[in-house]
Structures are given as structure tokens and as C-alpha cells.
Amino acid sequence: MPLPLYYYLSITAVNILMSWALYLPYRVGHLHFITVANMAISGYTAGFLVLNLHVPFGWALLCGFLLGGLIGFVVSLFIGDAPTFAVVIVGFTFIFISRTIIENLSIIGGTMGMFGLPNIGGSPSAHRWIVLAILYAFVLAAGFLIYRFDHSCLGRAASAVFVDPDLAASLGVNRKKLGMLVQTVSCTIAGGCGVLYGFIYKSFHLDFFTFALVGIFMTVIFVGGYTTQWGTVVAAPILYGVPLLLPPVVQSWRIVLYGAALILVLVLKPEGFMTPRFVRSVETFLSGSRRRRNTSLKEVS
Amino acid sequence: MKRVLSALFLAAFATALGFGQAKVVATEWQIPFLNCLTGAIANIGEYLEWGAERAAFEINQAGGIAGKPVKVVGVDTALDPQKGSVEMARLVKDSLVALGPVPEPVIMAAMPIAVENGMMSITATTSLEYAQKFFPWTVSWFPPTEERLGMLVAAWGKQFPDMKNIVQFVEPYGPWPGMADAHAKGLEGAGKRMLPKVEVPTDAVTFGPLAVKALNQKPDGIVFVCNAEKVGKLIKELKNRGWKRMDHLLVFSSADAPELYATGGADVNGVEIYNYIDPNLNTPRWNAFKDAYAKDHAGNLPPSLSTNYYDAVYMVKQAIEATGVTGDPAKLMDERKKIADYLANVKSFHGIMFNWDMKDGIPTNKPTFIFKIQDAKKIMVLEVKP
Numbered sequence: 001m002p003l004p005l006y007y008y009l010s011i012t013a014v015n016i017l018m019s020w021a022l023y024l025p026y027r028v029g030h031l032h033f034i035t036v037a038n039m040a041i042s043g044y045t046a047g048f049l050v051l052n053l054h055v056p057f058g059w060a061l062l063c064g065f066l067l068g069g070l071i072g073f074v075v076s077l078f079i080g081d082a083p084t085f086a087v088v089i090v091g092f093t094f095i096f097i098s099r100t101i102i103e104n105l106s107i108i109g110g111t112m113g114m115f116g117l118p119n120i121g122g123s124p125s126a127h128r129w130i131v132l133a134i135l136y137a138f139v140l141a142a143g144f145l146i147y148r149f150d151h152s153c154l155g156r157a158a159s160a161v162f163v164d165p166d167l168a169a170s171l172g173v174n175r176k177k178l179g180m181l182v183q184t185v186s187c188t189i190a191g192g193c194g195v196l197y198g199f200i201y202k203s204f205h206l207d208f209f210t211f212a213l214v215g216i217f218m219t220v221i222f223v224g225g226y227t228t229q230w231g232t233v234v235a236a237p238i239l240y241g242v243p244l245l246l247p248p249v250v251q252s253w254r255i256v257l258y259g260a261a262l263i264l265v266l267v268l269k270p271e272g273f274m275t276p277r278f279v280r281s282v283e284t285f286l287s288g289s290r291r292r293r294n295t296s297l298k299e300v301s
Numbered sequence: 302m303k304r305v306l307s308a309l310f311l312a313a314f315a316t317a318l319g320f321g322q323a324k325v326v327a328t329e330w331q332i333p334f335l336n337c338l339t340g341a342i343a344n345i346g347e348y349l350e351w352g353a354e355r356a357a358f359e360i361n362q363a364g365g366i367a368g369k370p371v372k373v374v375g376v377d378t379a380l381d382p383q384k385g386s387v388e389m390a391r392l393v394k395d396s397l398v399a400l401g402p403v404p405e406p407v408i409m410a411a412m413p414i415a416v417e418n419g420m421m422s423i424t425a426t427t428s429l430e431y432a433q434k435f436f437p438w439t440v441s442w443f444p445p446t447e448e449r450l451g452m453l454v455a456a457w458g459k460q461f462p463d464m465k466n467i468v469q470f471v472e473p474y475g476p477w478p479g480m481a482d483a484h485a486k487g488l489e490g491a492g493k494r495m496l497p498k499v500e501v502p503t504d505a506v507t508f509g510p511l512a513v514k515a516l517n518q519k520p521d522g523i524v525f526v527c528n529a530e531k532v533g534k535l536i537k538e539l540k541n542r543g544w545k546r547m548d549h550l551l552v553f554s555s556a557d558a559p560e561l562y563a564t565g566g567a568d569v570n571g572v573e574i575y576n577y578i579d580p581n582l583n584t585p586r587w588n589a590f591k592d593a594y595a596k597d598h599a600g601n602l603p604p605s606l607s608t609n610y611y612d613a614v615y616m617v618k619q620a621i622e623a624t625g626v627t628g629d630p631a632k633l634m635d636e637r638k639k640i641a642d643y644l645a646n647v648k649s650f651h652g653i654m655f656n657w658d659m660k661d662g663i664p665t666n667k668p669t670f671i672f673k674i675q676d677a678k679k680i681m682v683l684e685v686k687p
Contacts, residue, residue: 003390003414011383103473111473113409115434124417201386202413207406208382216383244387251377255339 006128008244010200012237013135014193018213019220019232020142021189024149024182026226027158028175029084029165033091033214034075037098038068038187039194040209044102046195047114047204052107057120061134061195068191072184080179081165099206113205117198127199135196142189146229154178216240219258223265225272228279235273330371330628332357332617333392334610335401335411335422340380345558346403348598348607349426350375353400355593356614366618369628373614378402382410393418397628398617398640400610405431405475412439419634421641423616425609428476429663440644440662442609443577446480449687451487453575453669454524456685457551458491461522464549468496468520470511470535472527474503480553481526488524496520501527501535512538522549529556533564540568547571548673557605562677573682575671576605578654580679587653602678612652620644 018035025032042064049055049063079090103111119127149155160168161175169175198204220239225231239261243254250257265272334353337346353373361370376392378385378401385407392399393414399422402411408424412435415422424432425442432441443449458464467488471481485495496518499511512535515523523539525532532552539550552561552574561569580591580602590611594603617640620626624639645662657667668686672679 003393003418004387007387007390007414011386111475111478112430113405113475115409201382201410203409205382205406205409208410212381240383244384251339251379254379 001128001132006132007200008241010128010132010135010196012240013132013139014197014200015216015220015236015240016139016232017135017142017189017193019217019224019236020146020229021186021193022217023221023226023229023232024146024186024189025087025179026162026221027150027155028161028179028182030079030082030087030179030183031084031091031218032087032183032186034072034094034183035091035186035190036209036211036213037091037094038071038190039197039213040095040098040102040204040206041071041194042068042191043194043198043209044108044114044204047117047198048108050117051114057118057199061192064195065188065192068194069184069188071191072187073180075187076180076183080183081176082179095209095211099209102206109204111206113203114198115203117202117204119202120199131196131199138192138196143229143233145185150229154181158182215258219262222272223261225274225278227271228274228276230279231272231274329369330366330621331374331396332371332614333374333376333396333399335376335378335385335388335392335399335407336403337380337407338375338377342380342404345604345606346377348594348604349403349610351594351597352603352607352609352611353614355590356611360614360618366621367626371614371618373400376401378407378411380404380407382406385411386414389414389422393420395630395633396420397626397633397636398422398620400425400613408435415439419641420637421644423610423613423644425613426606428480430476430479433662436662437641437645440659441664442613444664444667444687446476447483447486449669450480450483451490452687453487453671453685454484454551455487455491456683457573457575457671458488458493458522460683461549464493464522466494466496466518466520467522467524468515468518469498469524470501470515470527470532471498472501472503472531474528477526477553477555480555481524484524484526484553493522501531505531508534508538509541511535512542515539516542516544521546522551524551524553525556526553527556529558529561530564532556533561533566533569536565536572537568548573551575551671552674554605559601559604562674567676569674570676572674573671574674574679575669576679577667577669578605578608579670579681579684580605581681582654590653608653612650615652616644616647616650619647619650 021035022032045067046060046064049060050057075090079087102108108114120130121127157168157173157178160171160173161178165175197208220232220235223239224235243251334350336350337343338350357371357373360366365371376388378388385402389411399420401422401424402408403426405427408427408431412422416435416438419438421438424439429441429443429445432439469481469484471478481498489495499515501511525535536550548571550572552572554576557574557576591603594607595601620640620643624643626636626639645659647659649656649658655668658665666687668684670681671683673682
């Protein structure tokens with residue numbers, strides 16, 4: 001596989017997963033930026049396990065998922081039903097705290113970072129295929145679970161909480177438990193992503209996990225559409241890939257282009273490009289059921 | 302039909318991304334430079350690029366490399382590891398040698414790709430501690446931090462027998478805490494007492510409390526290991542609080558950037574600063590460089606790092622000519638290795654400032670200098686040779 005294609009596909013997969021990790025809590029109105037801190041915490045932990053304790057990668061990855069989920073769960077005990085602003089503040093605080101802790105831990109490289117993560121599978125080529133396979137299996141699994149969530153009574157409850165939390169509560173939705181569920185799953189995804197992100201680069205540096213990532217994921221969600229998981233699937237490859245196609249002179253303006261795209265979308269199409277209605281139209285079109293439905297409607301009339 | 306169109310679109314997309322076969326240009330040497338041309342440190346990227354392009358301009362004026370012109374191709378990484386890794390993955394396909402990446406987060410994401418593919422990429426702005434992780438596919442521009450900085454800062458300390466207690470302002474970024482440790486060892490070796498360091502947060506916006514924290518320890522001397530703008534602001538705060546012994550303040554090399562002089566203004570007059578280049582050098586080559594820089598930069602003097610990639614391009618020229626590298630794509634891997642081997646042990650390289658040798662990728666005899674700042678100019682105080 002051509003090397004640029006590998007990096008493009010693998011980083012796109014991480015961007016999709018991490019955007020979903022933000023999308024999921026946003027279903028109940030939470031902007032849960034703690035996910036970026038979780039990436040760093042799980043990533044560095046897995047790196048330490050592999051490099052220093054010689055733990056096999058698979059176990060280290062599992063630890064990354066579990067650690068992410070555990071942190072997400074513990075934090076969600078306190079902010080499972082907190083207002084959006086409080087969740088944002090907790091997320092930012094966690095990013096600062098995790099950075100400070102990592103900076104001061106020389107055992108994981110401190111400010112220098114962590115070098116020389118090994119090839120999984122023994123060779124660079126095997127490493128790339130394994131990382132890609134894990135990432136896209138992860139994308140499929142997470143995508144399936146989110147799809148099931150969105151189409152379940154939990155998903156409908158989340159939509160109700162998003163629109164009016166008090167009304168949802170009066171209808172019997174347990175906001176806290178729902179918030180805890182989505183936050184924990186979101187942090188679990190982020191934990192795994194953090195591990196894989198470092199193994200793509202074969203190194204960890206604190207500046208891999210900055211607020212710039214929050215900006216990228218937010219742009220993906222809001223340009224793609226925050227009301228359906230498919231917006232992320234469409235926006236992540238385009239927003240990451242298109243700037244790579246542009247001439248260098250235009251590339252210099254890519255942050256401005258991102259910003260302009262975000263503003264335009266928020267003003268002209270606040271739900272983003274992919275709305276549930278659009279997704280339903282595509283589903284209908286692809287399944288070919290439109291014709292059948294029209295036929296049956298004629299029969300009814 | 303739709304599937305065919307989709308496949309065609311994907312193929313076009315992939316080709317445009319550079320995933321397909323790239324065209325090999327044999328009529329000129331192309332040296333890609335993975336640099337931060339946009340983003341928070343784009344100003345640094347600009348003068349690094351300027352230095353490299355200046356070298357290419359001079360080389361072409363003098364007939365090119367082995368008779369062929371050379372072109373430095375700026376590749377923007379935008380300070381982003383995601384972009385840097387894809388760009389490096391593109392380059393390793395057919396580039397003979399590269400410059401950069403800049404800075405450390407992109408180095409860590411992208412250099413493993415160069416190493417895996419056996420391509421020399423010269424990281425001329427980072428410390429040995431980063432560069433050596435990627436040997437032999439890069440070289441270090443700087444000698445070992447602990448060994449060199451200890452000696453250098455001890456020489457500064459020995460100028461002032463009255464200076465007994467020293468505190469450091471340290472920003473936790475990349476190799477800087479390690480540099481601060483090296484300062485501490487050197488100063489302790491010179492009989493000075495190191496006070497607990499004052500950490501300067503990367504996102505600090507107010508510097509008064511940090512200055513107070515340092516002054517509360519009653520230091521006689523202060524070493525600054527943080528970015529240029531922060532050093533300027535800290536010195537202002539110290540002066541506002543009555544600090545008078547300006548030469549008892551030492552600024553480390555990474556803060557020798559235009560922001561220090563712009564932010565500090567007259568308040569940094571008298572402060573001492575160490576670096577690896579001497580702007581007061583009077584040679585035709587350096588004077589031409591200075592004049593050209595001033596012409597392109599509204600009369601400003603070249604910043605200290607502006608010569609690094611200038612020298613790197615000349616070093617590549619020397620390697621190509623000395624090893625007889627042809628640029629033939631069929632010999633790419635062999636010729637990359639030849640260049641890497643040559644650069645790791647180049648002898649008597651004629652840099653713009655001085656001649657130096659490399660041993661196993663590490664410079665062995667680069668001098669270091671301590672200057673006193675006066676009206677944004679640096680007046681030589683000491684030259685410290687290994």
C-alpha cells in the first residue's frame with residue numbers, strides 16, 4: 001500500500017472515531033472534550049506498557065480502552081447530567097491536568113515525548129496492515145453501536161434530552177444515567193484511539209493532543225452534521241483530504257477555509273450537511289424502496 | 302455506471318494526493334523542506350525557509366550542484382503531526398534527501414517514516430536528544446546538551462564571583478527542561494548554588510507573579526529557559542521590581558529570536574545571551590547573507606536559526622559532489638545511504654559562521670558564544686570552545 005495512503009486512511013479513521021466520541025455525548029447536549037485528554041492518558045499508558053514492561057500490543061490496547069472508559073465513567077458520576085458549559089469546563093480542565101502530569105513524568109518521556117514504539121507484527125508493512133485493520137474494524141464496530149443507539153429508545157431519549165432536558169425528565173428519561181452511558185462509551189472510544197494514534201506515528205508527544213484536535217473534531221461534526229453519525233463519516237475524509245490536494249499557496253489558507261466553512265454551515269445550514277432527513281432520503285434511494293412505497297401509496301389512494 | 306464513475310473519481314483523488322507514481326525530475330536537484338510555513342510559529346518557518354532558499358540561490362549562481370541547479374521546495378506541515386506525517390510519506394517515495402521537519406511534534410510523527418524508508422532528513426533546529434533517536438537518517442546540528450551547556454553556562458557564571466545563588470525560569474517544552482538541568486549541573490560545578498526553578502507555564506499570560514516567585518528566593522543571577530516573548534516579559538517584570546544587575550541575567554539560545562528584542566525593548570539591554578552563531582562576524586559570505594536578509598526583511602538582522610538550513614543545503618551539496626551521487630532514481634536507496642554516511646562524518650565543513658566536523662552525526666567542535674545585548678544588537682563577551 002502506498003505510504004501516503006496509509007497515513008491518510010489511518011488518520012482519517014482516528015478522526016472519524018474521535019469525532020464520534022464527541023458526537024455521542026453531544027446527543028444529550030454535552031461537548032465532552034475530556035476525550036482528548038483520554039487519548040493522551042490511554043496512549044501514554046499503553047506506550048509505557050509496551051516499551052517499558054514489554055506488554056503485548058493487544059493487551060496494551062485493551063488497557064487503553066479500559067482506562068479511557070474508567071476515567072469517563074468516574075467523571076460521569078459527577079457530570080452525567082451537568083449543563084453543557086460545566087462539561088466543557090471539565091473537559092478543558094482535564095486536558096490541562098493530563099498535560100501537566102505527563103510533562104512531569106520523566107518515566108514516560110516528560111516534555112521530550114516517547115520515542116521508538118515498536119512495529120506491531122514485526123515489520124513496518126505488517127504494522128501498517130494491522131493498524132489499519134484494527135482501526136477500520138473499530139470504525140465498523142463503533143459505527144454499528146452508534147447506529148443501533150441512534151435507532152433505539154435510548155437514542156430517542158437522547159434526542160429528547162438534547163431538545164429539552166426538563167421535558168425529557170418529565171417523560172421519565174433518566175438524564176444522569178443516559179449522560180453517564182454516552183460519556184463512558186465516548187471516553188472508551190477515545191482511549192482506544194489514543195493508543196492507535198501513537199502507534200500510527202510510533203511515538204507520543206504532548207503536542208499530539210492539543211486543542212487543535214478539539215478544533216478538528218468540532219469542525220468535522222458541525223460541518224458534517226451533528227444530528228446524525230453519517231455527517232462525521234463524510235466530513236472527516238474530506239476535511240482532512242481536500243487540504244492535501246490544494247496547491248501550497250491555497251493550503252496556507254486552510255485554517256481560514258475551515259473557519260469559513262464552519263461559519264457558513266452554522267449560518268446557512270445549522271444542522272450541517274448531513275441531516276436525518278437527508279440520510280433517510282439516501283437510505284430510501286439506495287434501498288430502492290421509494291418506488292415500492294410510491295406504488296403502495298397509489299394502491300392506498 | 303455509477304460505480305465506474307466512483308472508481309474514476311477515487312483514482313483521480315488518489316493520484317492527486319500523490320498516491321500514484323510521481324514524476325521524477327532529473328534535470329535539477331529538488332530538496333524538499335518540511336517546514337512550518339503556517340501556524341503559530343510561521344514566522345520562524347519563514348526565515349528557516351529563507352536561509353535554505355538563499356543557499357540554493359547562491360549555489361545556482363555558482364553553477365549548481367554537480368552542474369545541475371538545485372531547488373528547495375517548501376512543504377508546509379503547519380505545525381500539525383497529521384499533515385507532517387502524510388507529507389513525509391509522500392517525500393520518501395522518491396526524494397534523495399530532505400530538510401526538516403520543524404518542530405519537535407512533527408519531527409516525532411514524521412521522522413520514523415524517513416528512518417523506515419532510509420532517507421536522510423536533516424533536522425537542523427532540534428537538539429541532539431531528539432535527533433539522535435533517528436540516527437543515522439538525520440544528523441544533529443547541536444552537540445550534547447549536558448556536556449556543552451554545562452561548560453558554557455559555567456563560563457558565564459565564572460565572570461561574576463559575587464553571583465552565588467541562581468534561579469532558572471523553565472518552560473516545560475520539548476528539550477528545554479533538559480537544557481535547564483544541564484545549566485544547573487554546569488553552574489553547580491562552578492561553585493554556584495541553584496535555587497528551586499520557577500516553572501513558566503506554556504500558556505502563561507501574566508508574568509508578575511512568576512517574577513515575584515523568583516525574587517522571593519533572593520537570587521543573584523537568573524537563567525531564562527523559555528520562549529523569547531516570555532523572556533522579554535519576565536525581564537520587564539524583574540526590572541519593574543527593582544532588578545539592576547542586568548548582566549547577571551542569562552538568556553538561553555532558543556530565546557534568541559526577534560520576539561525577545563521586540564518585547565523586551567530597551568529593558569533587555571545589558572542582559573547576556575548565549576548562542577551558536579556570532580552575528581558580528583565580518584566575512585564577505587556572512588555580510589552578503591546579512592545584507593540579503595535585511596533587504597528582504599525590512600532591514601532586520603538575521604535571527605540566530607536563519608543560518609541552520611542555509612548550511613544544511615550546502616552540506617547536501619558537498620555530500621552529493623563528494624560521493625558522486627547522480628540522482629538516478631534506479632539508485633535511490635544506495636545514493637540515500639551514501640549521503641547519510643557522508644553527512645554523519647563530514648569533516649571541515651565550511652559553514653557560514655565557522656568550519657566544523659561531524660562524528661557519527663554529532664558536531665564535535667562547534668564554538669558557542671556569550672553576548673551582551675545592547676539596543677537589539679549582540680556584543681561578544683566570551684567564546685567558549687569545546
